[in-house]
Amino acid sequence: MPEVQALVGFLRARAVDRVIARVDVPGIQVLKTYDPPVTALAGLTVTGVSRHGKFLDLDVSGLHLVVHLARAGWLQWKQALAPAPPRPGKGPLGLRVHLDDGSGFDLTEAGTQKRLAVYVVRDPALVPGVARLGVDPMAAEFTEQLLAGLLAGVRGQVKGVLTDQSLIAGLGNAYSDEVLWQVRLSPFKPAANLSAEDVTRLHTAIVDTLRAATGRAEGLAAAALKAEKKDGLQVHGRAGQPCPRCGDTVREVSFATKSLQYCPTCQTAGQPLADRRLSRLLK
Numbered sequence: 680m681p682e683v684q685a686l687v688g689f690l691r692a693r694a695v696d697r698v699i700a701r702v703d704v705p706g707i708q709v710l711k712t713y714d715p716p717v718t719a720l721a722g723l724t725v726t727g728v729s730r731h732g733k734f735l736d737l738d739v740s741g742l743h744l745v746v747h748l749a750r751a752g753w754l755q756w757k758q759a760l761a762p763a764p765p766r767p768g769k770g771p772l773g774l775r776v777h778l779d780d781g782s783g784f785d786l787t788e789a790g791t792q793k794r795l796a797v798y799v800v801r802d803p804a805l806v807p808g809v810a811r812l813g814v815d816p817m818a819a820e821f822t823e824q825l826l827a828g829l830l831a832g833v834r835g836q837v838k839g840v841l842t843d844q845s846l847i848a849g850l851g852n853a854y855s856d857e858v859l860w861q862v863r864l865s866p867f868k869p870a871a872n873l874s875a876e877d878v879t880r881l882h883t884a885i886v887d888t889l890r891a892a893t894g895r896a897e898g899l900a901a902a903a904l905k906a907e908k909k910d911g912l913q914v915h916g917r918a919g920q921p922c923p924r925c926g927d928t929v930r931e932v933s934f935a936t937k938s939l940q941y942c943p944t945c946q947t948a949g950q951p952l953a954d955r956r957l958s959r960l961l962k
């Protein structure tokens with residue numbers, strides 16, 4: 680989510696007040712809506728850019744181009760786009776937006792998961808994933824009391840609660856690993872069993888981690904954001920490397936399409952976690 684927030688700033692500076700000249704959709708599977716048609720965006724001015732959880736929202740004179748990049752999706756800004764339409768096919772390019780000054784951007788997805796999703800809607804709340812979003816952890820309403828209520832009200836492990844977009848919007852797999860490592864909590868600890876002190880520390884860590892990541896990401900070119908995210912992470916994606924705090928080896932629990940990382944010494948009293956315990960937790 681900090682990377683999406685940074686993309687918002689990046690696009691505001693470049694796309695707002697520009698007119699959309701054309702939209703090419705070489706990867707038709709990325710487009711999840713058909714009414715209004717994507718062609719309706721042509722000729723309209725981009726009037727705003729915002730974020731809902733991990734969704735990017737371009738306000739195009741009242742129509743909304745809403746993008747969920749998913750894990751392998753990305754936005755590539757081009758100062759000068761080739762005018763010829765790209766050939767449809769199986770490449771990474773899903774959708775291309777041409778602006779009236781010749782600049783524009785590509786929405787691409789690496790790999791084979793095909794989860795990049797683009798919606799053209801009259802109201803962003805019509806996007807199913809946006810309608811379901813829980814509280815934004817960067818918003819003022821995300822207080823310690825609110826977090827305490829969320830955690831107390833669910834059956835489930837703390838990792839699952841932190842990554843459930845219908846409870847907390849935009850924290851995600853990577854930053855929840857970072858936060859749990861910060862506060863030395865096992866990802867498998869039942870959320871309802873956290874002490875008041877745990878909740879206080881967790882709340883502080885969530886806000887601090889996202890603020891720091893957003894601060895690092897702001898002002899970076901879109902192309903540099905993914906590398907910056909990786910560099911800023913302490914345990915996520917670092918299985919096999921030493922924990923930066925205690926030197927123990929960072930371990931990992933794998934699922935079908937993703938994995939979590941943690942430090943046994945810092946978070947689970949030295950005990951490695953078994954994979955099967957979390958198999959139904961992450962969707």
Ligand SMILES: [Zn+2]
Nearest residue numbers: 922925942945
């Ligand atoms: Zn450690």
